[in-house]
Amino acid sequence: MTKKNKIYLSPPHMSGNELALIEDAINANWIAPLGPHVDEFEKEVSAYLGVKDAAALSSGTAALHLSLKILGIKKGDYVFCSDLTFVASANAISYLSAIPIFIDSELKSWNMCPESLEEAFKKYSPKAVIVTDLYGQSADYYEIIKVCEKNSVPIIEDAAESLGASYDNKKCGSFGEMAIVSFNGNKIITTSGGGMLLSNNQDYIIKARKLASQAKEDYLHYEHVELGYNYRMSNIIAAIGRAQLKVLDSYVKIRRKIFNNYKENLIDNKNINFIPELDLSYSTRWLTVMQINNNSVNSLINHLISKNIEARPVWKPMHLQPLYINNNFIKIQDKSISKQLFDNGLCLPSGSNLATEDQIKVIEEIKAFL
Numbered sequence: 379m380t381k382k383n384k385i386y387l388s389p390p391h392m393s394g395n396e397l398a399l400i401e402d403a404i405n406a407n408w409i410a411p412l413g414p415h416v417d418e419f420e421k422e423v424s425a426y427l428g429v430k431d432a433a434a435l436s437s438g439t440a441a442l443h444l445s446l447k448i449l450g451i452k453k454g455d456y457v458f459c460s461d462l463t464f465v466a467s468a469n470a471i472s473y474l475s476a477i478p479i480f481i482d483s484e485l486k487s488w489n490m491c492p493e494s495l496e497e498a499f500k501k502y503s504p505k506a507v508i509v510t511d512l513y514g515q516s517a518d519y520y521e522i523i524k525v526c527e528k529n530s531v532p533i534i535e536d537a538a539e540s541l542g543a544s545y546d547n548k549k550c551g552s553f554g555e556m557a558i559v560s561f562n563g564n565k566i567i568t569t570s571g572g573g574m575l576l577s578n579n580q581d582y583i584i585k586a587r588k589l590a591s592q593a594k595e596d597y598l599h600y601e602h603v604e605l606g607y608n609y610r611m612s613n614i615i616a617a618i619g620r621a622q623l624k625v626l627d628s629y630v631k632i633r634r635k636i637f638n639n640y641k642e643n644l645i646d647n648k649n650i651n652f653i654p655e656l657d658l659s660y661s662t663r664w665l666t667v668m669q670i671n672n673n674s675v676n677s678l679i680n681h682l683i684s685k686n687i688e689a690r691p692v693w694k695p696m697h698l699q700p701l702y703i704n705n706n707f708i709k710i711q712d713k714s715i716s717k718q719l720f721d722n723g724l725c726l727p728s729g730s731n732l733a734t735e736d737q738i739k740v741i742e743e744i745k746a747f748l
């Protein structure tokens with residue numbers, strides 16, 4: 379249940395067509411993992427992203443885990459990872475007892491800094507690079523790809539927050555050797571929980587489907603050669619996803635409008651700036667994120683919370699997490715951009731179902747605080 383009058387950060391937004399598809403799944407008695415809606419959902423998401431194939435899974439985290447497993451990442455291997463991200467990107471590396479090395483952000487995109495990435499390659503030989511498209515904004519892929527190709531290391535794109543975004547007219551979720559998306563409850567579209575692994579290499583996806591089904595071999599009896607997982611998506615969940623996918627582009631447009639509205643109303647304040655958008659990119663503006671450069675971000679967040687408005691700091695960088703504090707963090711010129719973004723950044727209510735009067739209230743409360 380949602381609390382009355384509270385303005386949420388990014389709540390689920392049902393389109394109204396979900397029930398009909400859920401009903402179809404129930405009438406057909408496909409209440410199992412897998413089923414016709416799963417097959418169709420995989421086809422529809424791959425077609426939307428312009429990627430050859432997709433495996434529907436129980437979460438974005440599961441998709442990250444399988445992507446690394448499929449690339450053969452094992453104990454002691456190094457994997458580079460965006461420093462400013464949600465912990466799921468890094469945890470997938472740890473699940474395989476591999477070692478994450480965190481790469482700093484750049485101010486231009488807030489995403490992985492290509493120069494820091496280049497620095498990291500001078501010190502380590504990683505088996506893969508996980509690049510997050512933060513808050514709906516793609517990384518600067520031409521630069522990132524150049525560095526990774528020079529070193530012949532595959533990219534895994536973490537597009538959990540950027541389904542619907544693009545970079546140079548190519549959809550986020552189509553970069554890298556593999557990409558993942560998430561349908562968690564707070565994402566742009568949701569199935570309550572779920573994710574997908576995408577790749578143009580169909581062998582990877584076939585492998586992912588097998589690993590996600592306890593790696594059952596193709597026999598009548600249950601034969602297992604490899605260690606597998608229970609990571610497949612259910613048919614009911616996929617039915618919700620199919621209805622949500624149809625409204626994805628319209629939800630992105632609404633989130634972008636919400637972002638622009640915050641920006642127009644607050645940008646006059648000299649201490650405030652907003653998450654940028656690269657010339658080549660089209661962001662989903664999953665969350666409107668702004669920076670306030672006078673050490674008042676925590677009091678502003680507390681002020682908003684006291685007014686029943688959900689606001690949150692930016693992701694705490696991985697190199698500052700107690701879980702990962704001893705891991706290496708690569709930056710250039712002694713700058714810790716990710717820390718600076720965390721220290722001064724906050725996320726504002728940005729859901730595609732945010733009422734106009736609620737956004738006005740948030741803006742007024744920020745102005746009152748300033």
Ligand SMILES: *Cc1c(COP(=O)(O)O)cnc(C)c1O
Binds near residue numbers: 438
């Ligand atoms: C949400 C998210 C994930 C994980 O997705 P789940 O479906 O919740 O497991 C991974 N990476 C990033 C950057 C995310 O925001």
